Amino acid sequence: MIEIRFHGRGGQGTVVASKILADALTREGKFIQAFPEFGVERRGAPVAAFARISDTKIWPRHKIYEPDHIVILDPTLIGAVPLLDGLKPGGWILVNTTKKPSQLGFPKEFKVATVDATHIALKYRLGSAASPIVNTAMVGAFARVIPVVKLETLLDAIEEGVPIKPKENRAAAEEAYNSVIMEG
C-alpha cells in the first residue's frame, strides 16, 4: 500500500488531481482511496488531499499521517505550511517549480523531483494567467515519479475526466511526464 499526500491551494484543483489518479488506477483494476482534507475550502487558502493505493482492497479508512510520498502543487506553500509532516524517509517530494530538486534544500532523507507545471499549464492555457490550473500536469509528472499507473491509462483518464479542454490537459500531463526532473 502506498500513501500519498497532495498540497495545494483552494481553487487549484488539488482534489481533482487525486480524483484523476483514482480514476486511472481504477481503470487498471487497482484499488485506491482518494480524498480531500476534510474542511472548509476557500480559494487561495492552503488545502491538502490524500491517496491510498494498493493492488488489493483497502480496508483502513482514516487520514494519512505518514505518507510515502508528497506532491506539492504550489511552490509558495513551501515554508507556509508544514509540508513534510510525517513523510517517510526515502519518500518522494514532487514539486511544481522552476527550480531544480537540489535547489529546494529539502532534507537528504527524501528524494526530490520537480516539474514546471505552471509553465506547462500556461502553455496549454489551462486556467487563467493569474491562476493557472496545474493539476493535470502534476499528475502527469506524478505518474513518472511514482509509477503506480501506466501513462496511457492516466492520459485517458484525464481526457475523459476533466470538465473542459480534454486534449490540452492530456498534452500537459504528457509533457509534464516527460519533463520531470528526478533526484534521489
Add this chain to the structure above:
Amino acid sequence: MIEIRFHGRGGQGTVVASKILADALTREGKFIQAFPEFGVERRGAPVAAFARISDTKIWPRHKIYEPDHIVILDPTLIGAVPLLDGLKPGGWILVNTTKKPSQLGFPKEFKVATVDATHIALKYRLGSAASPIVNTAMVGAFARVIPVVKLETLLDAIEEGVPIKPKENRAAAEEAYNSVIMEG
C-alpha cells in the same frame, strides 16, 4: 374509594361538573381524580366524565369501567348511549329529568334519584333557553344523593369556580340539593 361516571352532551358542562366536585373535595382535604372521557368533544355529541373519590391518596390511574354511581345530565341520552354499562349493583343513578325515579324504569338492582335541573337552570338563567347549563344544579343534587362532600363546601367551590353568575349557580345547586327525589 368511590367511582362515579357522568353522562352529558358536548357543551353542557359535564366535565366542569366533575371539576367542581374535585375542587370541593379538595377543600375538605379529600382525594379525588376527575377527568373527562378522553376524545374529540363536539357540541351536541354525547360525552362522559369520571371521578374517583377517596380519603387517601389515589394510586390507580385509568378509566373507570365499573362505577359505583352514575350521573346523567341529559335525559335524552337515555336509550341513545349505554348509560348503565358496568354500574355496580346498589349504585345510584342520578338523572336530570322532570320524571320521578320510578317512572324511569331502571333495573331494580340500582337506586335512582331525579332532579329537574333543567328547570332550575332556566330559573336562574344559566345558559340559554335552548341550551341551559345544568351542571351546577346536578352537582348540588349529587351532594345530597352521594354525600361525599359538605353542601357548604360545594356551594363555595361553585361560587368561586364558575366563570359567570356565581350567586345564581350557587342558588341552583342549593335548590337542586333540596329538591332531589331519591328512591332506593
Add this chain to the structure above:
Amino acid sequence: MRKLTIPREEYMTPGHLACQGCGGALAMRLALKALGKKTILSIPACCWSVIDGPFPYSAAGVPIFHAPFETAASTSAGVAAAMKILGKEDVNVVAWAGDGGTFDIGIQAISGAAERGDNILYIVYDNEAYMNTGIQRSSATPYKAWTTTTPYKFPKARPKKDIIGILAAHKIPYAATATVAYAEDFVKKVKKAASMRGFRFIQVLSPCPPGWKTPPEITIKLARLAVQTGVFPLYEVENGEKYKINIKPKKLKPVIEYLKLQGRFRHLTQEDVDEIQRMVERNWKVLLAREEFSKQIEKIV
C-alpha cells in the same frame, strides 16, 4: 323556479364529525362539487383531520393523505410530482388546510411550492383561529378578537395577516378569496383555479360556531356579512398583479352588524368598533385603488 346554481353531485358524505353549522364542512362540500372525483387531497392537522371521521372511515369521497401540520403544500408538491411522472396530470392535486396550517406553520412550504410553481391548488378554509385545538390565535385571527390565547383582557393586538397579499407577492397565477355564503362564487373560483396550472391559492372564509362563539344557524349570515361589511372582500389576483373585486357592495354595511353577533368580539368597546370600522374602510379603499392600479400596470410591457 328551480335553478341548480352549483353542481348537483355530492362527494362528501354526511355523518362526518364537524360541529353543527360548521363553515369548514360546507366549504369542503362545495369545493368537492367543483373539483369532482379526480382529486387528491392532502390535509394537515386541522379540524378536517377530525371531521373526515375516524379510522376506518372517511367522509370526503376522494383520496386523502393526512399529513403533518406543516406539510400541506410540500406533501402536495410530492403528490403533484408523482402525478406528473406517472402521467396522471388530469388529477387535481389539492392541499386543504386550516388558517393555522396555512398562515403560520405551513407558510414556508407554501412559499416554497409557490416559488417553484408546483402544480397544486391550495385551499385554506379560514376560520380565523386554531379550532381543532380549542380556539387559539392564529395569524389569521382578526384584530381585537378573543381566543383562548388572546384572552378578553388582552385580545389580539395585531391585524389579520394578509395572506393573499403575500401570495400575490409570489406572483402565482391565481389567488382568490371566497366564502361559503357566496357558494356560486366559491365554486366558480375553484373551477377556474382547477383549470389552471402552477400554484393556485384560494382562501375561503368559513365561520366556526364554537370558535366565534356564535349560534350555528347564522354561519351563512356571518359569512355574508363579512363580505357586505367589507371585513372580508371577495376578490381575485392573477399573476400577483391583476386584482379583480368580485362583489362590490354599493355601500358597506357597518362592521358592528358583523361583530355584534359574535361572542369573540363581545368585549369590544365603542372605540374598538370605531377603530375596526376605520381599518376596514381604509382596507376597502386600498383594495379598490389596487384594482385600479392593476389596470395601470397591465399596460406596462
Add this chain to the structure above:
Amino acid sequence: MRKLTIPREEYMTPGHLACQGCGGALAMRLALKALGKKTILSIPACCWSVIDGPFPYSAAGVPIFHAPFETAASTSAGVAAAMKILGKEDVNVVAWAGDGGTFDIGIQAISGAAERGDNILYIVYDNEAYMNTGIQRSSATPYKAWTTTTPYKFPKARPKKDIIGILAAHKIPYAATATVAYAEDFVKKVKKAASMRGFRFIQVLSPCPPGWKTPPEITIKLARLAVQTGVFPLYEVENGEKYKINIKPKKLKPVIEYLKLQGRFRHLTQEDVDEIQRMVERNWKVLLAREEFSKQIEKIV
C-alpha cells in the same frame, strides 16, 4: 478632500474566513459600523457561520448566537423578548442570514416574527444562492442563472423571489434593499431601521466571487451595476405601503453589462438576455408606478 462617509469604527476584525472579495463580509463590516457595539446577532447556517472563524475565535466583535438554519428570526424573537423583560431594550437585536436562510428555510420564522411585530432587525445578505454548501439554487437565485442544482443545461427556470414584496405584504414598519456598492445608503438604512421598533428588514445584495464565477476585484462593480441596470433597484417600503426608490438612474444601463461579467450567466443566449432585459425593465416600471401608487394610497384615510 477627505470625507468620512461611513462611521470610522471597525467592529469586525480581519483574519476572518471569507473568500477574497466577499460581498457578504463587507456587508457585515458596514452593518456593524451602523449598528455599533450594542448589538446581538443571531446567525443561522450560512457562509457567515464559517466566515466568523472557528472556535474559540470570532471576527464580529459583537455577541453572536450561531443558530439552526431555519431559526434566525425565531431565535432573535427570543433574544428580543429577553431584552424586553430584562430591561435592555437599547440593544439592537439583529438576525443576520443568507438568502437561503431567509427566502427559503427561514421564511416561516420570518413571517411569524413579522406578523407578531417582534422587535428585530433582520438583515439578509443576499448572494443569490446557497454558497456555504457550494452554490446551489435558492429562491433568491436569479432567472436563468447557473448553480450546481440548476446546471447549464437547465438553468433556473423561475424568477427571483420578491422578498421585499412578501415582507411588504406583512405590513412591517420598514423594508429596504441595499447593496455594498452603495455603502452610505446601506449604512443609512441600517441606522434608520435600528432607530425604529418592530420587525424591520433589509436585503443587502452581496456579490460572491466563487458563486457568481467572477473575479474578486469586481465585487463592488457588480453591486453597482446591479443597481444601475435596474436588476436590483434600491428602495424602501414603510408599513408595507410607502415605496421610495433611493437611486433612480436617468437611464438604466443594459443588463448585459452586468450579466456578461459573470460566469453563472455565461450560457445565456441573446434571446435569454433580451428576455431578462424586458423583465428588468418591466419590473422597474412597475416599481416606479408603485411608488406613485403609494403616494395615492397615502391619502386614503
Add this chain to the structure above:
Amino acid sequence: MGKEEKKIIFKSVNDLPPMAMSLGTMWVNKTASWRNLRPIIDYDKCIDCMICWKYCPEPAIYLRDPDERVAIDYDYCKGCLICVEECPVDAIYTEEEGK
C-alpha cells in the same frame, strides 16, 4: 357517492390494512343524536329554491325521489338550523326533539 352504510368490523390485527386506511364512509355514523331541534320543511310554503340544500354543511338535505324536492335526512341532520335561517320564505320550521 351513493349512500354506503357498511360498518367495518375487525376481529383481529390480521384484518387491518397495514396503515390506517379508510375502508368505509361516514354514512355509518348517524349524527341524529346531536340534534336538539328538528327542522321540518313545509312543502306548501317551499318554493324549491334549493338554498337550504346549498348551505347544509352535512349535507343532510338531498333531492328526493321522484319529485326532486329538497328533503331532510333525519338520520344525519345535526339540527344546526342553517336551513331554517336561510330559507327565503320561512318554509322550514322546527320542533323540539324527543317531544
Add this chain to the structure above:
Amino acid sequence: MGKEEKKIIFKSVNDLPPMAMSLGTMWVNKTASWRNLRPIIDYDKCIDCMICWKYCPEPAIYLRDPDERVAIDYDYCKGCLICVEECPVDAIYTEEEGK
C-alpha cells in the same frame, strides 16, 4: 475593537468553556498567505478619498498613525484587489507575491 492577536491554547478538556464560546478574535489568523497579488498604495497619486478603505471586505485597510492616511495591513490583506479596482485615481498598483 483593538487588534487582539491572542492565541488561545487549551491543554485539556478542563480548559474549555462549557460550550463553544469564542475567547479571542480572528486577529490571530493572518490571511496574508491567501494573497497572490499584493496591492501597493502610491501615496503620491492617492487623493485620500478613502474609497479603498470603505470597500475592503477584510478590512485590511486602516487609517494609519499619525497622518491618518489609508494603509494596507499586509498580514491580513487577501489580495482581492477591490481596492485596486475601485480607486478612482489608480493610486494602487500590484506586485506578484513572493517575487
Add this chain to the structure above:
Amino acid sequence: MKRMAIVGNHALSYGALLSRVQVIAAYPITPQTQVVELLSEMCADGTLKAEFVKVESEHSAMAAVMGASASGARAFTATSSQGLALMHEVLHWVTGARLPVVMGNINRAFGPPWSIWTEQTDSLSQRDTGWMQIYAQDNQEVLDSVILAYKVSEQVLLPTMVVLDAFFLSHTSEPVEIPDQEMVDEFLPPYENKYILNPDDPHAFGGLTNPEWYMELRYKIHKAHEEALQLIEKEGREFEKLFGRYYGLVDPYRVDDADTILVAVSTAASTARYAVDLLRERGKKVGLLRIRVFRPFPYERVKEILSGAKKVIVLDRNLSPGAGGIIASEVRGALANVKNHPPVFSYIMGLGGRDITTKNIMELFEEVEKMEEGKDIIWKGVKI
C-alpha cells in the same frame, strides 16, 4: 401554601409561574393547549411577568426560548408529540448550546394515524437529544418538577423536559399543593448565567469547531449529565426540607425483599403501585421501580435495585419499531454488565392510549411467574 384541584396542564403552568419564568414561547397542540391558555391568561392579567412569544410553530417555539435563555432570561415552553418532534433539530441545539431551558411535554402518540392519546414514544424517542427527562406520576410532581428542573438545569447547564401523560394527568383534576412564592424563591434563585449574549462582553457561541475540540465539548455534556445525577438527588433533599416532598432519580416501592420487580414510568407506575399493594396482600413478593429521571439514566440506582431481584419486568408504553420497548432496552443495557443479573421480561402495552388497568398490571406479574427465560419483547393486549 394552598391546596387546589387542578389538572396536570395547570400544574405545569403553576410550576412555570412559581419559577418566575421570564420568556415563554409556545404553540398549541392537544393535549397541551391548556398550558398555553393559562399562561396566556397569567401574562395578560399580570400574574406572571413574562414575555409570551406566540410563535407560528414548534421549531420557532424552541428557537425562541433558546434565544431567550442564551440572553439570560429564564425560559419555558410546553408541547406534545408532533410538536416535540418538530422541535427535534432545535432540541439537539439547545443541548449543545448548554442552555437550561425547561419544557413540559404531554405524552401523546405519534401519527399517523392521528391519535391524541397517551403513549411515551414522543418523549422517549428524544432520548438522544441530551435533554434531561423527568417523568411525573401525579400533578403535584408535575408542578414540583418544574421548579426542581430549573434548579438543576441552571447548575449543570442542560435543558430539562418534564413529561406527563396525556389526559391521565394533563386533563385530570386532582388536589395539588401550590407552594408559596417566597419559599420557591428561597429554593430557586434568579437565573444567573455567565455564558450569555452580552454586548458588553461579546462572545460568539457555537462557531465551527474542528475535530480537535468537538469531542471534548461533547464529553462535557455527558459529564454534566453525570453531575446532574448527583444534583438531582441533592436538590431533591433540599426541596424536601422546604416542602416536605422528596423526588429522586428513581422511586422504588417495596423492592427490598421483592422477587419480582416491575419497572415503569408515569401514570402506569402509579397504577402499578396499587397493583403491587394488592399482590402483596396476596402474599406475592413483588415490588415496583418507578424510573422518574430517564435522562441522565440512573444506571447505578437501577443496577443496585434490580440486581437483587429474581425477575425484572419492564412495562413500556412506547415502541422503537424494529427494536422494542425503549425503557426495557435501557434497563437491559444497564443490567448486562452486572454479574448474574435477573432475566428481564419486556412488555409493550398501552400504545395509542389503550388503557393500562390495575388488572392488566397484575396479569404481568402472574404471566411472568410462569416464565423462566427473559424475553426481549412481549406484546400485551394486541387483538390477535
Add this chain to the structure above:
Amino acid sequence: MKRMAIVGNHALSYGALLSRVQVIAAYPITPQTQVVELLSEMCADGTLKAEFVKVESEHSAMAAVMGASASGARAFTATSSQGLALMHEVLHWVTGARLPVVMGNINRAFGPPWSIWTEQTDSLSQRDTGWMQIYAQDNQEVLDSVILAYKVSEQVLLPTMVVLDAFFLSHTSEPVEIPDQEMVDEFLPPYENKYILNPDDPHAFGGLTNPEWYMELRYKIHKAHEEALQLIEKEGREFEKLFGRYYGLVDPYRVDDADTILVAVSTAASTARYAVDLLRERGKKVGLLRIRVFRPFPYERVKEILSGAKKVIVLDRNLSPGAGGIIASEVRGALANVKNHPPVFSYIMGLGGRDITTKNIMELFEEVEKMEEGKDIIWKGVKI
C-alpha cells in the same frame, strides 16, 4: 457493468439512478451536496427520468417524497445531520404511513458547535422513528444498498435510510462496480403498491384512530420490521446471485474462534477489519462484528455471534448524552437475556470527526485485554 472511481455521494446517486427513482426531493447540506448536484445534472440531461422537487427545507423534502411515495412513485432523498433532524417529525410520519421511501444520510456531527465532520449521532438518534437503517462501509456497498433498500422496503412497506460516513465515504473516490441497468431491473421490479392515493379507488390514509386499533397498527409496523430481518438476508442472497456481492444483517469477520469481538459500524468497521488482521498476525484471537443493519436490530444474529466470545468491545462514534454509546446500549440490551453472556466494554470515540485510526482500534483490544469487568462507558481519546 463498469468499474468507476466515484465518491460515496455519487455512489448514492447512481444507486438512485439504477433504481429508477421517479421523484426526488432534496435540500443541500454539506457533506451531502454532491448527491443533490449529480441528481440535478442527471435529471437535467435526461439520464434519469425523474421529477426533482427542489424544496426549501428538509421537512419539505421528506414531506414531498412522502406525498410522492403515497401516490405510487418511487421516491428518494438524501440529507445529513441538521437536515435529518429537521425531518424528524416527518420521519415518524413516513413510517406510520408505511411508505417505502429510501433516503441517503451522510453522517455528520450535530451542532452546536457547527461541525461538518463525521459522527453517527445524527442517524442513530433517529433509531426510534421506525426507519430501517443500513450502514455502509464502502462506496460499493452504498450503491448496492440503495437498490437493496428499495427491494426490501417495497415488500414490507417501511422506509430505509442508507447511511454513510461524511468524507471517509462521501468524499472519497474509490473503485465501484456500476451494475448494468438491465440486471438491476431484473432484481428490482417497478414500484407497485396497492395502498396509494387513487381517485378511482379513494381512501383516506392516516385518519384519527381511537385507542381501539392504534396499537394494532403499531404492532404491524414492528412485525414488518421482523419480516424485514428475514427479507434482508433473503434479498441479499438474490442480489449475490446476480451481482456476486452478499450483504446481510451483520458482517462477522474472524469471529468463529475469537475470544474478543469488536462491534462496530461504517468506516470504523472497515478500519477495524484491518486491525483485526494485524492482531491475528500477532496471534491474538480477535474478531469483528460489523453491524450493517441497525434497524431492524438483528438481535438473534448479534446474540448468536457474540455469546460465544469471552469479551465484547463496542465502538460507538456517537453519544446519547446521559446514557452513553447507542450501539453499545443496544448490544448490551441484546445480550442481557443471554445466559452467561460476555462482559461488554463500551467505548466512545471519534466524535465530531476525530479520526479513528488502525492504531486506535488496536489499542482498544489491548486495553480490554487487561480488564475483567465490563464497562458501560469508556471515553477514548478525550484530551484529559
